[in-house]
Amino acid sequence: MSRPRVPPSGRSLGNLRPLGPFPVSAGRIPSAAAGGLCHENDAARGPEPCRDAMGRKRLAWPGECPAGAIPARTAGPGGASRAGEALGRYRPVRLADRWAADLCLCRRARRPHHPLRLPARPHAGAGDLRKAASAQPRQGHRRLSHRPAPRRGGGLDERGCAELVARRAGGPGRAGDIVHRPRHPHPHRRTGAFDPARWHCRPSAPLPRGVPPGGLTPPVTRPAPTHVATRRRAGFLGAARQGSAVMRVAIVGAGSIGGVVAWYLAKAGLKPTIVARPASASLLAAEGLTLQSAKGSETVAVQATADAGAAGPQDIVFVGFKAHDWPAGLALIRPLIGPQTIVVPMLNGIPWWYLDGLDARFGDRRLTSVDADGAIAAAIPSGQILGCVVYVGANRPAANVIDWNGRKRLILGETSAPAGSRLDEVVQLLKSADIDAEATPDIRAAVWQKLYGNACFNPISAVTGATIDRIVGDPAVKGVARAIIAECMAVAEAVGITEKIDIDQRLVLPPTMIGVKTSMLQDMEAGRPLELGAIVGAVAELGRRTGVATPIIESVGALAGNAWQQRWGS
Ligand SMILES: NC(=O)C1=CN([C@@H]2O[C@H](COP(=O)(O)OP(=O)(O)OC[C@H]3O[C@@H](n4cnc5c(N)ncnc54)[C@H](OP(=O)(O)O)[C@@H]3O)[C@@H](O)[C@H]2O)C=CC1
Ligand SMILES: CC(C)(CO)C(=O)C(=O)O
Structure with missing residues (x-):
């Protein structure tokens, strides 16, 4: 597997130092009292005017402590010493x-x-962790604590x-x-x-359970099929908790995003089955799945197989493929789908199902930029899909190691049916595994909310190599980002999205986005295909169908594609 090159600056997900006076919040930690949010979606609410300690006007994120309002350090556990605080070594944060x-x-x-x-001193960044990981035998790095x-x-x-x-x-x-x-x-x-x-x-060093020192491939346990009527009566979660029925959850495409979800489900004891290509499946089964973040590093044992047929129909299948991986990856998904299976595609961009259930004025339901020959729509019954928008930042230095920025927010919604109990149950399942899942009544609006960011940041980053903060930190480039969002909003409006955003507020970054490389930039650096179809092509396609011009996003998309070709060949 090709690995992303770590740039000499070491500026990757975990090791960052923004250089300019970026229009970002001043790095305060959101206060609990004020609701302390730290999601990219805070952008939708945007920063609010306030005054800092010097009485100067500034913008602060919802929940952020204005500079003058950071509470004095409390004498609770972990309080830093007064001496350190006086020397400016510690942030006085509760x-x-x-x-x-x-x-x-x-x-x-x-x-x-x-x-x-x-x-x-800043703690070890992702680069340090990788070094540490490679310096230790795999079996020995079950806990790679900072x-x-x-x-x-x-x-x-x-x-x-x-x-x-x-x-x-x-x-x-x-x-x-x-x-x-x-x-x-x-x-x-x-x-x-x-x-x-x-x-x-x-x-x-307690983890993972079930992984012997020699690294055996544990058999994929295939729970006895549960009588559908029983599951229906009890609900999926109810059935799982009663112990009379085991909920069968699979993750296909346990890359950066699928890996984070798989890790949390496995950690919560839900025993998901990861279905992957043979090399990745054996590695995962033998060594477990490691999640590295600012909190530390921890490995959990996982069930993994390359044989989707052996795993059989599941209750829920989470799919972490990139949009362009879907057609080739369908062979792995098909055997997992039965008549009751819920499929959750965790995707950026406009998903292939976007036009399902919308009125006839959009004509053909198929979006050629994401499902050219209709193979995905044919393989995944539209009534069994739950849409999913992903607010997670992650990178994958190895097939079983994920660098993660700490966000784990998933927004789920019905794509055509009215929101109902199955949506709630999947959300509850994810929450029970400590994933910040939410149900939305309008998954298409949530898709656009996220896409405003991806449509500008991802292709621009692929062209320039810039992290997100550097994109918004350059006024000229920020202008391009602004123009792309304006085009996206016009298309969104044309397809019926009524929710408006303030573009400038959308481009003020929440703290977690500082120094982040987009997934498209990671793909560019690793020589993997770029996800331009779903993030750029589908916007342009919807624009064409609704008579909205999208010249800027198409141009930047073309530049990104060309940059990839120059670097990696066609
Ligand atoms: N990474 C991020 O920070 C974010 C990503 N997203 C979105 O989430 C989605 C997933 O992205 P991400 O997790 O980064 O993607 P990755 O490239 O990290 O993971 C993709 C996974 O799919 C597997 N895969 C691809 N093709 C096949 C195939 N034919 N058969 C079997 N397995 C296959 C890969 O396996 P293998 O290793 O064998 O190739 C890999 O495990 C994308 O839409 C992305 O835009 C959204 C928010 C943030
Ligand atoms: C940049 C990020 C994390 C949010 O816009 C993303 O979704 C991506 O990398 O594709």
């Missing part, structure tokens, strides 16, 4: 705020993730943290233990009080 932000820290102002420690920076002045090192927590919790601490933020809403958020019972300490 931990409750950090949890509320789900450790979704601004790359520009990113601080170590350890909830008990806020030292000065090695904390050496102590400088105040702050606790990892060992100190473990001991402190253990002391507070009244139990023994071990060096290397990782202290996790509480999984559930926590009294700290309201009171700031410390409740040791709520903290988890995990041993340093």
